[in-house]
Amino acid sequence: MLSQAADGVWVHVSEFCQSNAVVVQGRAGVLLIDPGVHGDEMACLANDLSESGQTVVAGFSTHPHWDHLLWYAGFGAAPRYGTALCATTARDRLSGDVEAVAKAVGIPEQVPLDLIGQITGLPAETAQVPWDGPQVRIVEHQAHAPGHAALLIEERGVLVAGDMLSDVLIPLLNANAADPIEDYLAALGVIEGVAGDVGVLIPGHGSVGGADQVRTRIDQDRAYVQALRDARAPSDARIGPSAKDGWDWVAGVHEGQLQRLAQRSGPDGTPH
Numbered sequence: 686m687l688s689q690a691a692d693g694v695w696v697h698v699s700e701f702c703q704s705n706a707v708v709v710q711g712r713a714g715v716l717l718i719d720p721g722v723h724g725d726e727m728a729c730l731a732n733d734l735s736e737s738g739q740t741v742v743a744g745f746s747t748h749p750h751w752d753h754l755l756w757y758a759g760f761g762a763a764p765r766y767g768t769a770l771c772a773t774t775a776r777d778r779l780s781g782d783v784e785a786v787a788k789a790v791g792i793p794e795q796v797p798l799d800l801i802g803q804i805t806g807l808p809a810e811t812a813q814v815p816w817d818g819p820q821v822r823i824v825e826h827q828a829h830a831p832g833h834a835a836l837l838i839e840e841r842g843v844l845v846a847g848d849m850l851s852d853v854l855i856p857l858l859n860a861n862a863a864d865p866i867e868d869y870l871a872a873l874g875v876i877e878g879v880a881g882d883v884g885v886l887i888p889g890h891g892s893v894g895g896a897d898q899v900r901t902r903i904d905q906d907r908a909y910v911q912a913l914r915d916a917r918a919p920s921d922a923r924i925g926p927s928a929k930d931g932w933d934w935v936a937g938v939h940e941g942q943l944q945r946l947a948q949r950s951g952p953d954g955t956p957h
């Protein structure tokens with residue numbers, strides 16, 4: 686089921702980690718951002734679109750994690766974009782036996798893999814998604830995954846945040862980066878710099894928020910990452926008994942993240 690998030694912008698929510706697929710109305714069809722997860726959900730979305738007379742004219746993946754790289758044949762053969770780094774990372778990770786990769790990372794069986802990751806990388810200087818519709822600004826930054834991009838639809842006042850600014854998931858750092866903590870803080874600064882006029886915030890996972898949530902979630906994510914940086918226990922509503930129903934496992938994700946970061950540091954705390 687599509688729910689309207691703003692004028693000309695809809696969201697289709699997956700059962701998998703409350704993932705948000707985003708539909709943006711253009712002149713000749715729609716842009717589909719992070720199209721969905723389970724096969725039957727993407728079929729439902731394709732059906733909703735065709736019943737309302739819409740065709741998909743472009744796709745965009747916010748980052749190279751499997752749950753943002755999927756596609757469904759019923760969406761048609763529109764070009765699918767991502768940042769250049771997103772596209773090369775996806776290609777590298779999915780080269781070889783995709784089924785084996787899927788098993789290794791625990792992708793659920795209901796996820797169709799045949800069209801995963803077939804995205805065209807946009808050159809680094811590309812400022813906007815190339816399509817016939819409202820301008821969709823690409824706000825690339827280094828956090829969470831290589832080539833991660835938020836999308837800003839200024840004339841609709843909408844920020845599609847990818848896997849940043851969630852009300853249910855803590856910031857998940859790109860542990861392979863040289864300095865994942867400083868990268869994440871810098872990325873939050875980049876988003877903060879463009880988000881002043883945003884009235885609707887759509888995270889990759891979690892609830893759609895209004896203007897007040899933009900500031901709240903930037904502050905919340907920054908506080909979490911600063912706590913990691915300073916080796917303090919974060920006080921974060923997304924972890925522990927205060928987590929929303931069904932999200933108690935995020936505490937385990939936090940513990941795993943602490944371990945990964947600890948493994949990166951020498952005994953004196955210097956990264957190696």
Ligand SMILES: [Zn+2]
Binds near residue numbers: 830848
């Ligand atoms: Zn992700």
